[in-house]
Amino acid sequence: MNVKVADKIAELLETLDIRHVFGIIGAGNVHIFEAIANRGFSELICVHHEQAATMAMQTYYRLHGKLPAVLLTTGGGSTNGVTGVVSAYFDSVPALIIAGNENSKFTTPENPLRIWGVQGYDSVHMIEKTTKYSVRVTDPTRTLTELQKARDIAIAGRGGPVWVEIPMNVQAAVIDEKTFAPYQEKPPAKPKLDKAQLDSAIEALRTAKRPLLWLGNGVRMTGAEEKIPALLEKLGVPALLSWAGADMVDSSHPLVAGRAGVYGQRSANFILQNCDYLLTIGTRLAIPQIGYDISEFARGARLDVVDIEAAEAKKHGSRVTQAIVADAGDFIDGLLASSLQTSPVQEPWRKQCNTYKTKYPWIGPEHSDKDGFINSYPFMTVLSEYLKDDAIVVTDMGTALLCGHQALPIKKNQRLLTSTGLGEMGYGLPGAIGASFANNKSEIICLNCDGGMMMNLQEMQTMVHHNLPIKLFVFNNDGYLMIKHTQKSLFGKKYVGTDKKSGVSCPDFSKLATAFDLPSYQIRTWDDAREMLPKVMAYNGAVVCEVFMHPEQLFVPKLGLSAALDGTLISPPLEDLSPPLPLADMEEAMIVGVHPKSRAMRQ
DSSP: OEEEHHHHHHHHHHHTTOOEEEEOOOTTTHHHHHHHHHHOSSEEEEOSSHHHHHHHHHHHHHHHOSOOEEEEOSTHHHHHTHHHHHHHHHTTOOEEEEEEESOTTTOSTTOOOSSBTTTBOOHHHHHGGGSSEEEEOOSGGGHHHHHHHHHHHHHSSSOOEEEEEEEHHHHHOEEEGGGSOOOOOOOOOOOOOOHHHHHHHHHHHHHOSSEEEEEOHHHHHTTOGGGHHHHHHHHOOOEEEOGGGTTSSOTTOTTEEEOOSTTOOHHHHHHHHHOSEEEEESOOOOHHHHOSOGGGTTTTSEEEEEESSHHHHHTTGGGOSEEEESOHHHHHHHHHHSSOOOOGGGHHHHHHHHHHHHHSOSSOGGGOOBTTBOOHHHHHHHHHHHSOTTOEEEEOSTHHHHHHHHHOOOOTTOEEEOOOSSOOTTOHHHHHHHHHHHTTSOOEEEEEEHHHHTTSTTHHHHHHHTTOOEEEEEEEOSSOHHHHHHHHHHHTTOOSSSSGGGTOOOOOHHHHHHHTTOOEEEEOSHHHHHHHHHHHHHOSSOEEEEEEOOTTOOOOSBOOOEEOTTSOEEOOOTTOOBSOOOHHHHHHHOTTOOOHHHHHTTO
C-alpha cells in the first residue's frame, strides 16, 4: 500500500507517545503539520517565534519526562530555533527537532552554492556541534529509521537534543509502505559502575571528618531524585544542591546545605570551602559553581566526581581524585546498598554546618530596602508564603534567576526550572508555556524581568490563546541590571545600552497586559505585596504582576573583584563573597584557614 511519508511521521510520533509538538508552520514543514493535524494524536502548539518552541520543549521534558517534538521550517525558521537547541544541549535536555529544508535535489553535499533553492542551507552542518545527533534524510525509505534512531540517541546517557532534517519533497513523497527501512530499537547504553571506585568513595565518606555531597540535575535525569532523602538519612552527610537540582529536596531538610557558587549563599559557600571530602553526583562543576581558580576550590578536600560523561568527569584534571564515569542513579543505589551509616565522628561537622546556616541566613542586612524600593531578595521569601505546595516556578535570567536561586525556598513537591548553561534572556515565558502544557495546562509561576520579557514578548499571545494560567511576575529595574553592574565595575558609572538614558527602554507592562486582555497588578511597597499577592494567586487565569525595584539594586552575596590596601585588584576565593565580612568573622568561619588573598584585602 502506498503511503505519504508525512503521514507515517505523524503515525510514528503517536507510536513514540509524543503528545505535544511545538513549532510554526511554513512551506518547509507544511506536509508534516497537516499530517499531525489529520491524525489527531499529537497536539500542535503554534508559537510566534521558533526560539520559543525550542525553549518550551525544555521545561516540557523536565516536568513531563517524555520527549517533545519541535517542527521548524526552512531558512529563518530553523535558524530561529537554534538558541533553544543550544540551550537544551548545554542543559542535557532530550528533544526531537524536525527541520524542513528545500527539495533534496538542492541539498546534496556536492552543492557549492551559498543558498540552496530559495531558503535552504546546510542546517545539519550548522547544528552538528550542539546536538547529540544531526542528519539529513534524502531517501524517503529511511525517514522513520532516522527518527527512531535520533529519539534513542536523545534519551541515552547524557540527554540532549537531536536534529533530523527532512526536505519538503521527502515529506511529500508517496511510497510503498513495505519499502520503509526497518529499525531495531536498542536499549540506551550507559557506563558500567566501577565497584573499586564506588568502594573508594564509600571509604572516603566513612573516614572523612567533614564530608559533603553536591547533587545536581543529573540525579533527576536518571529518576533517582526520590532516593535522595533516604540517602541523606542513611549517610548523615550534608548536601549542596546545584541550581538545576535545587528543587530535588525540600530546602528545609536539616541536611540540605544550600546552593553554593559565584552567586551562592554565604553559608553554603562556607560549608563547601571547609569540607575535607567532596563527592559530586550529576553536576558538572561549571565556573558559576566553583569560581575562577580550581586550585582555590574546596582546597582542603579530596574531590570525587560522578558524571555519566567521561569528558565532564575528567575536565578538572589532577584536581579530581576519582573521575567516576557512571549513571548517577546507579551510583546512588550503590551507596544505599552499602553498609555506610551516620558517623558520630562527623557530628561536630553537622553542627558546624547548622551554625553557618544560622549565622548567615539567605536574607541578610545587605538586602535592605533602598530609596523606597523593596529589595527583590526578601520579596522571594514573601512570595514563597503564597506559593501552593505543588507550585511550579520558571525563571528568566537576571533578577529572576539570581534572586530565585539564591533566596527562594523550595518545598518538597515544588519545582524550580530555568536555563543554567546558555543562560539566554527570554527563556522565562516560553519555559512557563512548556511547563504548563507538560502538566495538563496547570498554573505556572513565571519570574521574569523587563529586559527578558522583551526577548519573547510575542508569546503572551500563545499564553492567552491556550488559556494557560501563568502568573507572570515582571521585575522592573529599568533595563539590564546585571550588565549595569558589569559596566559599573569596568567603566565606572558610564552606561551604554542598559537603561533608558543610555539607549534601551521597555514599555509599560500594565498597558501591554490590557492589550492582551489580561489583568495586571503593581507592587511597589511591602504593603502592596501583602495586598496584591493574594489577589494574583487567587486569580483563575493568566495575570501580569509588575514588581518595581531599585534600578541599581545589587545582586549579593557574590564573588567579585576586590582591592587590596595597595590598590591591587584581587579575585578572592569562593568563600569570600561581597560584601566582604570582617577578618575576625572570616577567621572564625574558615576551618581550613583564611586564604592569603582574603587577608590582603583586609590588612
